[in-house]
Amino acid sequence: MAALDTNTGGDSSQMKVSDEVAITIKGMNKWYGQFHVLRDIDLTVQRGERIVICGPSGSGKSTLIRCINALEEHQEGSIVVDGVPLSSDLKNIDKIRSEVGMCFQHFNLFPHLTILENCTLAPIWVRKTPKKEAEETAMYFLEKVKIPDQANKYPGQLSGGQQQRVAIARSLCMRPRIMLFDEPTSALDPEMIKEVLDTMIQLAEEGMTMLCVTHEMGFARQVANRVIFMDAGQIVEQNEPESFFLNPQNERTKLFLSQILGH
Amino acid sequence: MSDAPAHSVAFVRKTEIPAKAPPVAETGVLKWIKENLFSGPFNTIMTILGLLVIYYLLSGLIPWIVNGTWEGADIRECREILQGSGGGCFAVISDRWPQLLFGFQYPDYLRWRPTLAFLLLFLAVPPALFVMFLPRWTLIATAIYPFVAYWLIWGGTILAPLMSAVALIGGYMVFKTVEKGGFVKGLAAGIVSAFLILWIGGFISTAGANVLALEPVESRAMGGFMLNMILGTVCVSLSIPLGILLALGRQSKLPIVKGFCVVFIEFIRGVPLITLLFVANVVLAYFLPPQANFDLIIRVIIMITMFSAAYIAEVIRGGLAALPKGQYEAADSLGLDYPQAMRLIILPQALKISIPGIVNVAVGLFKDTTLVSVISMFDLVGMIRGPILSSTDWVGVYWELWAAACILFFIVCYGISQYSQWLERQLRTDHR
Numbered sequence: 001m002a003a004l005d006t007n008t009g010g011d012s013s014q015m016k017v018s019d020e021v022a023i024t025i026k027g028m029n030k031w032y033g034q035f036h037v038l039r040d041i042d043l044t045v046q047r048g049e050r051i052v053i054c055g056p057s058g059s060g061k062s063t064l065i066r067c068i069n070a071l072e073e074h075q076e077g078s079i080v081v082d083g084v085p086l087s088s089d090l091k092n093i094d095k096i097r098s099e100v101g102m103c104f105q106h107f108n109l110f111p112h113l114t115i116l117e118n119c120t121l122a123p124i125w126v127r128k129t130p131k132k133e134a135e136e137t138a139m140y141f142l143e144k145v146k147i148p149d150q151a152n153k154y155p156g157q158l159s160g161g162q163q164q165r166v167a168i169a170r171s172l173c174m175r176p177r178i179m180l181f182d183e184p185t186s187a188l189d190p191e192m193i194k195e196v197l198d199t200m201i202q203l204a205e206e207g208m209t210m211l212c213v214t215h216e217m218g219f220a221r222q223v224a225n226r227v228i229f230m231d232a233g234q235i236v237e238q239n240e241p242e243s244f245f246l247n248p249q250n251e252r253t254k255l256f257l258s259q260i261l262g263h
Numbered sequence: 264m265s266d267a268p269a270h271s272v273a274f275v276r277k278t279e280i281p282a283k284a285p286p287v288a289e290t291g292v293l294k295w296i297k298e299n300l301f302s303g304p305f306n307t308i309m310t311i312l313g314l315l316v317i318y319y320l321l322s323g324l325i326p327w328i329v330n331g332t333w334e335g336a337d338i339r340e341c342r343e344i345l346q347g348s349g350g351g352c353f354a355v356i357s358d359r360w361p362q363l364l365f366g367f368q369y370p371d372y373l374r375w376r377p378t379l380a381f382l383l384l385f386l387a388v389p390p391a392l393f394v395m396f397l398p399r400w401t402l403i404a405t406a407i408y409p410f411v412a413y414w415l416i417w418g419g420t421i422l423a424p425l426m427s428a429v430a431l432i433g434g435y436m437v438f439k440t441v442e443k444g445g446f447v448k449g450l451a452a453g454i455v456s457a458f459l460i461l462w463i464g465g466f467i468s469t470a471g472a473n474v475l476a477l478e479p480v481e482s483r484a485m486g487g488f489m490l491n492m493i494l495g496t497v498c499v500s501l502s503i504p505l506g507i508l509l510a511l512g513r514q515s516k517l518p519i520v521k522g523f524c525v526v527f528i529e530f531i532r533g534v535p536l537i538t539l540l541f542v543a544n545v546v547l548a549y550f551l552p553p554q555a556n557f558d559l560i561i562r563v564i565i566m567i568t569m570f571s572a573a574y575i576a577e578v579i580r581g582g583l584a585a586l587p588k589g590q591y592e593a594a595d596s597l598g599l600d601y602p603q604a605m606r607l608i609i610l611p612q613a614l615k616i617s618i619p620g621i622v623n624v625a626v627g628l629f630k631d632t633t634l635v636s637v638i639s640m641f642d643l644v645g646m647i648r649g650p651i652l653s654s655t656d657w658v659g660v661y662w663e664l665w666a667a668a669c670i671l672f673f674i675v676c677y678g679i680s681q682y683s684q685w686l687e688r689q690l691r692t693d694h695r
Binding site: 070090097106110111125126174 | 594595608611615692
């Protein structure tokens, strides 16, 4: 794990969190067949809040954030994103998805389109933005993630770190109000992890509401307002990063932290 | 690691090893011949054997072609000219060439019309095949072509194909307007209104039977390689979109759509094409009302299209299955709806993967059009088997005729294959 030094980056307390609610999850349950993956999840996310979700594999953390933009269906409970309740109505789901950006572990760029086309596709077809304007926006965000010179290449020609940064830019082009990250650095070489984390930190500093499933504890310490620990489909512990890392309460959290930090 | 001291584990490189050119004399023709043809006793023997086989083949083939004659009105004249020199009697090809191309029933003074239609094909097809190089408006030529070609080949009033075009455009426009209220609703409304316009258009074209009318030619009169080309182009261009729909339908979450597609594909794949053609020829007539004068060619087109669409659907299903699930999720997470995700993200990639398979089916389909000869349609094979070989003039001239048929089919199929390989190279987006 590339642990980032806590003293170098921006202090998380400087980034302000508004009182406005971005996401409310109440009593959510999810099953895969008979298997109970998510159990009684209650979670409220304020606008501008940055939450890191960690936990052992199979604990349901990816499933949780995938439920927020309906990539997975939940069977019980309610999810309200940006004031829009998540229901099985397709129009509703598409609306929420266009407001919520998502980055995947394996980037999932569209390999048959150039970097620029990857970034302009959704704005043009979903938001009906004129092509020229969409391209300008795309270039703005590509510059932000520091790869404007790759705009006309294809994803297959880029390194993993570059691809993940393009994936972030692609999501940002939709001007989302919430960003979800599903283990964005797990498929990357250590050298490339930093460039992606830097981009995410920059995003956090601009006040984006973020939910990150990640094992980058340095990132969690530096950026998160809140760290959530999940195990066996439940939220086991959540706290401010400082207290979470220094003073974990639950036995399972202690065990997890000792395993992940203890070498 | 030559500068690493043998006795020590620690090692620090101080100089960079410069990149060198590979050893010289690894190129050249002689080198290649020695390496690839005579690298050992076994390979040398195989090379000599191979050369012998090639010599044996060519020593038969070349005299046959070189000594052959292209003149003579029948087989007896041919034999006189050849005097047992072992040459081919190619006179049959020059004598019956128009029949090989157009069949024996198409009026000879009208042959310019299918010829013109064939030449126009070279204007109509490139816009579709080379979309990336030609401006999009050229696709208009592709869109107009089927109607023009129909008018030229079958003749009759231009109102008939015109009304079909109007029906298609009208149906599409209705679909576009209603689609906002739901895709399925739009599709149903579009199809219904297209048929409605077609029905009304039927009266209009009957009433105006003399408007810009060419002398009509019956479907029964179509024959020769022309018939193969008509069936091939129409069926390929219809079965690819139908195959895509079937493949998507098979993946659908709606049980009725899915069930229909599965049953359709499995049934059609489980039945020989010849059987379907016999059904088209004879049995279909029992199910249709007696006054429904359903053209035989249309019946055959429907059968061949359904047959190859089922195969193409399975090929495309393979392409869809090869796409990582992440592509669907990425498209979803950006807020694209189902038609958009399919059209912009999934299908372009799935079709690219499926190109070799689709082309395989298309080439096979084109050659399978010769099967119509068993339901007494006189396509190229039907012409050779029937009217030409059984005529007293050319009885027994097998090799020359079948070689001509092979060459005609080979040119088209090889062209398709080359195009598909070029297309695959064009669409490759990695490691460029």
